[in-house]
Amino acid sequence: MREQVVTVGHERPLVGIFCEPSSADMTDSRTAVILLNSGVIHRVGSCRLTVTLARAIAQTSGLSTFRFDFSGIGDSEARRGTLTAEQAAVEEVQEVMDHLSSWKQYDRFILYGLCSGAFAAYRTALEDPRVSATVQLDGYCYMTPKSYLLHYSRRLSSPGRWIKFLLRKLGLFKIKRGAELSGIDEQFFEVPDFASYPPKEDVAKGLEQLNLRNLQMLYVFMGNEHYKYETQFLDCFSSVPFKDNLKIIHQPLASHILSEPADRQTVVEAIAAWVKSTSRKLESHQAPRELDSPVSHGP
Amino acid sequence: MEAFFFGPSKSYLFGAFHPRHTNFQDEGVVLCNPFGQEYLRAHKSIRRLAINLAELGYPVLRFDYRGTGDSAGDLTGVTSQDWIDDIGHAIQELRDIASVSRVAVVGLRLGGLLAAKAAAENEDISRLILWDPIIDGDGYIEEIKSVIERAQHFGSRSKILEQDGTIHFNGFCMPKLFQESLARLRLNETTSDVTSPIAQFVSHESDDFASIQQHLGQRQTFHSELAPAPHDWNYVDHVGGILWPKPVIDAISRYFSTMTHQKMSHYA
Numbered sequence: 001m002r003e004q005v006v007t008v009g010h011e012r013p014l015v016g017i018f019c020e021p022s023s024a025d026m027t028d029s030r031t032a033v034i035l036l037n038s039g040v041i042h043r044v045g046s047c048r049l050t051v052t053l054a055r056a057i058a059q060t061s062g063l064s065t066f067r068f069d070f071s072g073i074g075d076s077e078a079r080r081g082t083l084t085a086e087q088a089a090v091e092e093v094q095e096v097m098d099h100l101s102s103w104k105q106y107d108r109f110i111l112y113g114l115c116s117g118a119f120a121a122y123r124t125a126l127e128d129p130r131v132s133a134t135v136q137l138d139g140y141c142y143m144t145p146k147s148y149l150l151h152y153s154r155r156l157s158s159p160g161r162w163i164k165f166l167l168r169k170l171g172l173f174k175i176k177r178g179a180e181l182s183g184i185d186e187q188f189f190e191v192p193d194f195a196s197y198p199p200k201e202d203v204a205k206g207l208e209q210l211n212l213r214n215l216q217m218l219y220v221f222m223g224n225e226h227y228k229y230e231t232q233f234l235d236c237f238s239s240v241p242f243k244d245n246l247k248i249i250h251q252p253l254a255s256h257i258l259s260e261p262a263d264r265q266t267v268v269e270a271i272a273a274w275v276k277s278t279s280r281k282l283e284s285h286q287a288p289r290e291l292d293s294p295v296s297h298g299p
Numbered sequence: 300m301e302a303f304f305f306g307p308s309k310s311y312l313f314g315a316f317h318p319r320h321t322n323f324q325d326e327g328v329v330l331c332n333p334f335g336q337e338y339l340r341a342h343k344s345i346r347r348l349a350i351n352l353a354e355l356g357y358p359v360l361r362f363d364y365r366g367t368g369d370s371a372g373d374l375t376g377v378t379s380q381d382w383i384d385d386i387g388h389a390i391q392e393l394r395d396i397a398s399v400s401r402v403a404v405v406g407l408r409l410g411g412l413l414a415a416k417a418a419a420e421n422e423d424i425s426r427l428i429l430w431d432p433i434i435d436g437d438g439y440i441e442e443i444k445s446v447i448e449r450a451q452h453f454g455s456r457s458k459i460l461e462q463d464g465t466i467h468f469n470g471f472c473m474p475k476l477f478q479e480s481l482a483r484l485r486l487n488e489t490t491s492d493v494t495s496p497i498a499q500f501v502s503h504e505s506d507d508f509a510s511i512q513q514h515l516g517q518r519q520t521f522h523s524e525l526a527p528a529p530h531d532w533n534y535v536d537h538v539g540g541i542l543w544p545k546p547v548i549d550a551i552s553r554y555f556s557t558m559t560h561q562k563m564s565h566y567a
Contacts, residue, residue, distance in 0.1 A: 003369075005302040005313070015302050017313075017369050039539045042342050044368050046539050047470030051369060074342065075302060075315055184542070188529040190343070191540035257539060259470035 001025070001058045008068065008099045014092060015075040016043060016068025019058045027062030028279040031132065032106040034096055035067040036089075036117035039192030042074025043067045046114065046257040049264060053112070056268050061276035064104070068096060070120075086196060089120040090127050097130055108132040108282055110216075110275060113139075115256065116192055125215055126206050132286075133216035133278050135271055138224065138256060142200045144235040147228035200236070207240045214285070216278045217246045220267055222254040247274060300349075304370075305362075306388040310381075313369035314362040314389065316396055317349045322356030326425055326560040327399040329389045330361040331410030331417075335471030337532040338367060340542045341407055348405070351552040358397035362389045374472060378480035379413060379436070386417040390424070401425035401560060405551065408532065409433050412484055419492035425560050426496040426520075429486075430547060431530055434507045436484035443468050446533070469535050487514045496520035498554055502530035502547050522558070526550035 002020050007013035021027075035050045037043060044051050045067075054065040070092055072078035072085075083091065093111065100106045110133040111121035118136035125131040143151070155161040210217070221227040230250040234242075249270055254263035306312040330345050332338045349359040363370040364382040390402045403426045406414030411432025418427040433439045443466055464475035487510065490497060497515055501508045504525065515521040528544035 003304065003311075003371075005304060007302070015300075040343075040541050041339060041539045044339070046339070047336075048367070075300065075346065077300075184529045184531065184534070188543050188545065189540055190543055191536065257470060257535075259535075261467055261472060264470075 001055065006066070006068075006099075008096050012071065012077045012079050014068050014071060014096065016066050016096070017054070019054045019065045019067075021058045021062050021064065025059065025062045026064075027276065028283065030106060031063055031108040031110060031279045031282060032100050032104070033057050033063050033065045033110045033112060033275060034093060034100075035065060036093065036111065036113040036120050037068075037070050037073050038114040038117045040073060040190050043069045047259055047264060049114070049258055049268070052264065053268050053271060056272045057275055061272045061279070063110075063275060063279055064106070066096060066100060085193075086120070086123065090124045093120065093124045094128055097128065101130075108279075108286070110135065110278065112271070113137070114258075122203075122206065125210055129213065131215065132282050133218070133275075135218045135220070135275070137220045137258075137267070138222055138227070139219055140198070140203045141219075141221065141227055141233050142203075142236050143226060144232055146235060147226070147232050150228040151225070204237050204239055207237055207242075211240060211242055211245055214243075214245055216281065217242075218249070218271065218274045218278075219246070220249045220251065220270070222256050222258065222263075223252040224256055305392045306365075306385065309371070310365040310385075311371045312362050312365060312385055312388060314360055314392060315346070315349070316393070317353035317359040317361075318397070319356045319358045320354045324356040324358075324559060325400050327358045327360065327393040327397045327402045328352050328555070329386060329393055329402055329404050329414075330359065331386055331404060331406035331414040332361075332364065332367070333408035333410050333532065334367075334473070335533075336469040336535055337408055339539075340532050343541055344544060344548055345407065348548050348551060351548065352555055355552065355556050357403075357555060358393065358399060360389050360393040360396075362392075374474050374477055377474070377477055379416075379477060379484065380480055383413050383416045383420070386413060387421065390417070390421065403428065403560075405430060407431060409439065409481075412436060412439075412486055412489070415486055415489045415493060416484060418495060419489050422494060424493075424495055426498065427490075427493055428551060428554070429497070429499045429511070430551065431502055431508075432486055432499070432511070434486040434511060436481035440466070440473075440478050440482060443473075469533060486511060490515060496522070498522040498524070498558075500524050500526055500547055500550050500554070502526060502528040502544055522554065524550050524554070 004018050006016050006018045035054055038046055050067050054067050057063050057065050069076035070089055097109050109131050111124055111131055112135040113121040114137040118139035121134045121136055125134050219233055233248050251263055258264045258267060301316045303314055304311040305314050330349055333341055345361055349361050352359045364385045366372050366374040366377050393402055404414040404418060404424055405428040407430040411429040415427055418424040447468055466473045499511055512523050526546040528546040529542055532542060
């Protein structure tokens, strides 16, 4: 395995680390895995998860990886423009794919992201057919009748919850979030903005579209308020014909940022194994590359 | 900014170099990170400080210790002395790329304690700047352990592994070997061996910081400043917020602006 710092773009380049398997370990020279930022954490990822995963994929799955900072995060400077952060994220992933295509001739990409990184992976996959697979940790999912039932049945049987409910109704208890909960003044505490959760119908349509082109999808859900049981994602998007394109892993005891080493190791190993088998599947389903053909997405 | 890997090939280190903008200063600055979740939450602040100092004419190198960030490996078999050696590698790298004759070190939290040891071992370090420093390696480990134990009453799964003594704290591991090597470090003892000027910047008042002030206050070249700011680096929210203690960053920048090495040398 070899790592090098790579910058993408000219005036205000995106800063990232390219991690390449040794030639003996390389299993797929057409596919690269791109790992995206989560919220405002820089590219090493929450609890160093992104570094651990990038190296595991290179070493045990034989694929190259690239972890980088979106503009305005970590080591990448902010860029001027009229795009929203969500739109800019898609453009920047495409810019990275262009760069890797031109430099190393990759023509297929697997996008990985946790939380906001998962959302960016999904949106980029919708925009760009070079994305062959996505790995989304706590990606878009919505409550179902069963998850509501599980959610409220536990709350209804909890005296503490009832007391809080009554205190809330009486205006004596307020749910605190973000800076309020930390007690740190907002000007000294930067938290990600996840305001733009799209309507469920839009995501269902997007998933239908992605399945038409056989995008391979791994969804990992950790324990959280909104994901209550293993097959919730399937029930949530029951109208979508996933065929054999989808795999779901549920880690109900794991925290959103995978702060426990055992949970992290389980998830990293599962993703690395899935990436390896998926790249083989892509290889068998897709036409061989014409070695002399020009790269179509060069910068 | 220019990013690259440097140092020994088997334990290569990630570095981000900020070249000086104007006002040539013949002094570079190496920034030393804290540990674990504090490192993640401090990344933006450390980067901002690097940018500010580069604008004042100081070439700056910030870097990740071995087993952390983008640097090679993990903490298996690593000691605090390895991290102190990494500070030495960073100083040498900065000398090579910026052609400065002197290098100052700035350390935040655990980075302060390690930077002090590096300054005690290296007479060429021009000054030592401590930012909310850890003053006692053993006390720091005990503090982490007590936080883990208290948090378990609230459902936290952070723990101290009984088999090998590794601490799992807020998503980061500190193996026993590292703890043992760290436990021996004391800031007050270490700074006695530091001959260069020392400055302390603190975000709040504490007995620890007062003891440093008392210990070093007699020195003509000691500067201490309180810049009130949030300092709960280990507060972890579930969405990964980061801390931004601007008053301290501004205070350190002001110090470098007004107390250039040339002016400091009058005190020496």
